Amino acid sequence: MTTRLTPLVLSVVTIGAWGLVLGVLSGRAELAVVVLPLLLGLVRVRSARAAIGWSLGRTLSATRLFEGERVAVTVTISAREPVPLLELFEPLPPGLKLVSGRNRGLFTLARDQRLEWRYEVECVRRGLPSFGPVQARLWDRSGLTAGETTMPLPGGLRVYPRPLRLRRLPSPRRMQAFVGNYVAPRVGEGLEPGDIRMFAAGDRVRHVNWRASLRFRQLFVTRYHQERNADVVLMLDTLATAGTPPATTLDASIRAAAALATGYLARKDRVGLIEYCGPFRWVRPSSGRAHHERLLEALLRADVMFSYVTQEVALVPRRILPPQALVIAISALLDPRFDKAIVDLVARGFDLVVLSPSPIPLVRRAMRSSVQTDLACRLWALERRTRTDGLQRLGITIVDWDSDQPLEAALSGLAAARRRVLLR
Amino acid sequence: MRRIAAVLTLLLVSYPFLIASSAVVVALAAAALLVCLLGILTATPALVVGIVLALAEYAVALWIGGGPPRLAGAVFLGVVLRLLVETADLGRRAHGAALGPGVVGAQLRAWGSTAALASTTALGTAAVCGVASTAVRLPWAPAVAAAGGAVALVGIVLALTAGRIISRD
Numbered sequence: 327m328t329t330r331l332t333p334l335v336l337s338v339v340t341i342g343a344w345g346l347v348l349g350v351l352s353g354r355a356e357l358a359v360v361v362l363p364l365l366l367g368l369v370r371v372r373s374a375r376a377a378i379g380w381s382l383g384r385t386l387s388a389t390r391l392f393e394g395e396r397v398a399v400t401v402t403i404s405a406r407e408p409v410p411l412l413e414l415f416e417p418l419p420p421g422l423k424l425v426s427g428r429n430r431g432l433f434t435l436a437r438d439q440r441l442e443w444r445y446e447v448e449c450v451r452r453g454l455p456s457f458g459p460v461q462a463r464l465w466d467r468s469g470l471t472a473g474e475t476t477m478p479l480p481g482g483l484r485v486y487p488r489p490l491r492l493r494r495l496p497s498p499r500r501m502q503a504f505v506g507n508y509v510a511p512r513v514g515e516g517l518e519p520g521d522i523r524m525f526a527a528g529d530r531v532r533h534v535n536w537r538a539s540l541r542f543r544q545l546f547v548t549r550y551h552q553e554r555n556a557d558v559v560l561m562l563d564t565l566a567t568a569g570t571p572p573a574t575t576l577d578a579s580i581r582a583a584a585a586l587a588t589g590y591l592a593r594k595d596r597v598g599l600i601e602y603c604g605p606f607r608w609v610r611p612s613s614g615r616a617h618h619e620r621l622l623e624a625l626l627r628a629d630v631m632f633s634y635v636t637q638e639v640a641l642v643p644r645r646i647l648p649p650q651a652l653v654i655a656i657s658a659l660l661d662p663r664f665d666k667a668i669v670d671l672v673a674r675g676f677d678l679v680v681l682s683p684s685p686i687p688l689v690r691r692a693m694r695s696s697v698q699t700d701l702a703c704r705l706w707a708l709e710r711r712t713r714t715d716g717l718q719r720l721g722i723t724i725v726d727w728d729s730d731q732p733l734e735a736a737l738s739g740l741a742a743a744r745r746r747v748l749l750r
Numbered sequence: 751m752r753r754i755a756a757v758l759t760l761l762l763v764s765y766p767f768l769i770a771s772s773a774v775v776v777a778l779a780a781a782a783l784l785v786c787l788l789g790i791l792t793a794t795p796a797l798v799v800g801i802v803l804a805l806a807e808y809a810v811a812l813w814i815g816g817g818p819p820r821l822a823g824a825v826f827l828g829v830v831l832r833l834l835v836e837t838a839d840l841g842r843r844a845h846g847a848a849l850g851p852g853v854v855g856a857q858l859r860a861w862g863s864t865a866a867l868a869s870t871t872a873l874g875t876a877a878v879c880g881v882a883s884t885a886v887r888l889p890w891a892p893a894v895a896a897a898g899g900a901v902a903l904v905g906i907v908l909a910l911t912a913g914r915i916i917s918r919d
Contacts, residue, residue, distance in 0.1 A: 333794065340802075348808075352809045355824075360831060363828040366868055434853045
């Protein structure tokens with residue numbers, strides 16, 4: 327670390343020169359004496375190479391968090407030799423907000439002293455923020471010289487999307503062969519009683535319906551609905567986004583995707599993820615806790631990637647997009663390429679629901695309120711409605727979601743909307 | 751830190767009243783006080799302008815007051831000036847920063863020793879210069895002017911060539 331002169335030296339020299347000039351002009355020795363203590367401070371000033379006699383360490387209270395949670399950062403400073411004045415600065419990465427303490431500090435340490443500096447940040451946006459190196463500046467007592475260095479310290483965070491509450495989820499129309507929580511129309515082994523039929527050879531005795539058998543003086547057996555799981559594929563539109571972080575349509579979409587993935591996986595369904603950013607990026611449908619982690623990790627990295635490439639849905643392998651799957655497309659419907667993709671999905675017979683976080687309130691909030699803004703937003707709303715009506719006429723169920731409102735409220739009208747589409 | 755700097759500013763601008771308290775001195779004192787306080791709150795260059803005004807006020811007071819050289823007062827004012835520059839600078843750096851334990855105490859001790867050392871050295875230098883001036887009989891003003899010019903030039907060249915670091919506000 328090389329210590330160098332600070333701008334204060336220039337200020338001192340200016341004042342000194344001015345004092346001397348005044349002394350000459352007025353012919354008074356006092357003016358020269360006044361600036362003498364100031365100029366004497368310059369005697370010891372020099373640039374020099376100095377060894378770093380202190381070390382830093384950083385600990386985080388947690389490295390895996392959800393949006394809105396806080397993390398305490400503790401920086402430990404250990405001095406091997408006396409440190410006159412050490413200034414430390416930790417620039418906060420985007421997505422983190424200081425909530426208590428300061429991310430810049432001044433410290434004085436004696437030989438072999440150890441200090442802890444603590445502050446707290448809030449994770450406002452999902453992602454992989456990293457604190458990066460600590461910027462350090464070692465000042466002398468007078469502030470006339472300082473040395474700068476940066477110290478790389480580990481400080482990576484994983485901030486997962488904020489979990490949204492969802493008690494009811496869109497029900498898939500088609501089931502898979504594996505055991506799950508849905509009552510399938512097909513009868514077989516299960517818990518939910520289906521219908522009653524005459525006893526046939528091979529039927530189990532425990533399925534005999536004794537009340538019906540006694541009434542009709544013949545053996546009847548109860549048949550049960552099968553309980554099956556479903557494949558759910560979340561298709562995330564990362565072609566475009568609107569709003570200002572952390573309140574963008576993409577952020578809202580990702581929170582919704584995380585909530586839906588969590589909800590469906592809790593119901594033992596297999597959940598897959600397709601990120602459509604021109605080309606496709608995907609996570610194969612599966613179930614279980616490890617898969618939940620996998621999905622959240624994929625959502626953590628999801629971001630808008632500008633691309634001229636437009637891949638066809640037909641290119642997605644069947645193992646990624648199973649034909650019987652319920653596809654939940656989450657899109658603000660800003661890019662026509664995504665419209666084309668969902669029309670393609672419907673044309674291929676997929677059970678499709680579009681959850682559309684509305685960009686209009688988010689953009690409106692980011693802009694200054696004016697007559698022009700209001701008018702533009704109203705026109706945009708009309709244009710958006712025309713587009714969604716056009717898609718609904720093609721048999722696509724679209725749920726418009728104002729991300730300020732609970733997702734559950736937006737999904738509550740889904741069943742009726744799907745029935746209406748079916749009736750058409 | 752800023753409070754200490756404000757007190758030192760008050761001392762700096764009010765000391766010339768003890769020598770002469772004319773309207774010009776009062777006006778310069780008011781201007782110097784305002785600009786110095788602004789400099790303490792915002793940036794060092796503004797403080798420098800304020801100190802320049804304060805020194806002008808002191809020069810005017812000395813010129814109006816006349817009389818023999820007041821070297822003890824000048825040394826006192828010099829120490830105040832140096833402490834003002836250092837406290838204001840540290841106050842600006844410490845603003846918005848967490849202060850570790852012992853920072854203020856250690857700094858106050860350092861300033862105390864600086865003040866003692868600077869005043870002793872200044873008094874000694876003034877005394878040596880006084881003796882030398884009577885012995886050598888050098889014309890006073892041209893010698894100071896030459897020394898002042900040399901110090902200022904060397905200092906400016908030093909400051910500009912030594913690679914200053916960028917200060918963070």
